[in-house]
Amino acid sequence: MSEVSGKILVVDDDPAIRALLAEVLGNEYSVWTASGGEEALAIAQQVRPELVLLDLMMPEMDGYDTCRLLRSEPGGKSIHVIVVSAASSYVEQLRALKCGADDYIVKPFDPYVLRSRVRLHFRLRQAEEQVSAVRSEIEAQSSQARRAIEDQRRELMATQDVAVFVLAKVAECRDHETGNHLMRMRGYSQLLAEELQRNSPYADQIDRQFLDDLYRSSPLHDVGKVGISDQILLKPGRLTPDEFEKMKEHTTLGAQILDEAVWQQHGGAFLAMAATIARHHHERFDGTGYPSGLAGTDIPLPARIVAVADVYDALTSQRPYKPAYSPLDSKEMILIESGRHFDPVVVDAFEARFDDILEIQRQFNDQITGQRPNLPADLAKAPPLEVSPPGQTQPSPSS
Numbered sequence: 487m488s489e490v491s492g493k494i495l496v497v498d499d500d501p502a503i504r505a506l507l508a509e510v511l512g513n514e515y516s517v518w519t520a521s522g523g524e525e526a527l528a529i530a531q532q533v534r535p536e537l538v539l540l541d542l543m544m545p546e547m548d549g550y551d552t553c554r555l556l557r558s559e560p561g562g563k564s565i566h567v568i569v570v571s572a573a574s575s576y577v578e579q580l581r582a583l584k585c586g587a588d589d590y591i592v593k594p595f596d597p598y599v600l601r602s603r604v605r606l607h608f609r610l611r612q613a614e615e616q617v618s619a620v621r622s623e624i625e626a627q628s629s630q631a632r633r634a635i636e637d638q639r640r641e642l643m644a645t646q647d648v649a650v651f652v653l654a655k656v657a658e659c660r661d662h663e664t665g666n667h668l669m670r671m672r673g674y675s676q677l678l679a680e681e682l683q684r685n686s687p688y689a690d691q692i693d694r695q696f697l698d699d700l701y702r703s704s705p706l707h708d709v710g711k712v713g714i715s716d717q718i719l720l721k722p723g724r725l726t727p728d729e730f731e732k733m734k735e736h737t738t739l740g741a742q743i744l745d746e747a748v749w750q751q752h753g754g755a756f757l758a759m760a761a762t763i764a765r766h767h768h769e770r771f772d773g774t775g776y777p778s779g780l781a782g783t784d785i786p787l788p789a790r791i792v793a794v795a796d797v798y799d800a801l802t803s804q805r806p807y808k809p810a811y812s813p814l815d816s817k818e819m820i821l822i823e824s825g826r827h828f829d830p831v832v833v834d835a836f837e838a839r840f841d842d843i844l845e846i847q848r849q850f851n852d853q854i855t856g857q858r859p860n861l862p863a864d865l866a867k868a869p870p871l872e873v874s875p876p877g878q879t880q881p882s883p884s885s
Contacts, residue, residue: 495533496519501521539570670846675792703763707740719733
């Protein structure tokens with residue numbers, strides 16, 4: 487039994503060389519012969535040889551062009567080409583190798599040496615095929631493992647999202663917030679972030695991870711309200727100064743709850759963002775907000791985004807102490823507070839995506855008909871954005 491077997495194409499314009507090579511190799515391999523380049527290409531398309539023994543000096547189409555064309559055919563990259571030629575200069579050998587030849591044997595050749603080189607190339611082909619098969623198997627297993635990991639990641643994220651939303655709903659249920667507030671808030675925040683990524687000075691701060699983290703973390707902005715007493719949280723009227731100071735603590739309480747969750751997870755990017763939003767979504771761009779009195783871009787970007795989304799939803803939602811302002815009046819109030827309560831860049835994004843915000847508002851409507859109450863005569867001087875009952879200047883529980 488032969489050590490190896492395979493298909494060889496001998497290409498040479500000398501019939502004696504073709505006969506010699508067929509005799510030397512015929513006992514171990516299936517051998518086809520061609521007298522020129524065009525014939526060789528036609529045979530190669532039919533029999534798909536694994537190895538080609540190629541002369542260079544041939545009429546019409548020389549070996550260099552034949553080699554290039556063989557390599558360019560479908561499957562040609564896998565064919566091994568050994569040049570067998572009387573051309574023995576360094577330049578000629580280098581040119582053949584650049585045309586795609588794998589090896590070079592100078593005529594006259596020793597039949598035993600040639601047979602040994604042919605065997606070596608078939609072993610090399612076998613090794614390449616084995617490597618390719620192993621690589622394909624590894625890639626298939628890796629792809630399967632990646633799919634399994636991705637499925638697990640999605641399942642984990644879905645579980646986390648449910649837990650996050652349940653936690654947010656717990657806080658929401660203790661307040662005057664209506665059923666779809668969290669859905670609207672999350673949608674508004676995502677729209678604003680996408681617009682900022684598309685066209686704003688903050689574009690380089692917002693990547694896919696930022697958008698994903700914001701989507702998951704924004705519903706937790708008021709989670710600290712679980713630590714505020716019902717006496718304050720559910721009070722239908724105006725808060726006293728002391729009560730308002732206690733109400734402010736929902737920002738730091740929420741941040742502490744979420745910071746603890748981050749520590750327990752040894753990370754958790756979206757929970758870290760959630761803690762930042764919970765702490766700072768009541769900061770004001772002019773520095774008069776709470777709890778830290780941060781101003782301008784010292785306020786973290788996620789909190790600046792959520793601030794606009796949260797206030798717009800509060801303005802357009804009915805409360806026991808206030809009717810729902812119309813979307814257009816609420817938009818006007820947001821625009822007037824640009825540079826005071828809100829980051830002007832985020833307000834610009836809000837204005838640019840207002841039609842999309844209205845669509846989210848319609849999609850998650852609480853079935854409350856928006857009214858158009860009499861607005862303060864001077865919106866520029868009035869601070870309407872604490873969402874207090876009409877005529878009340880003291881902050882209300884929704885602050």
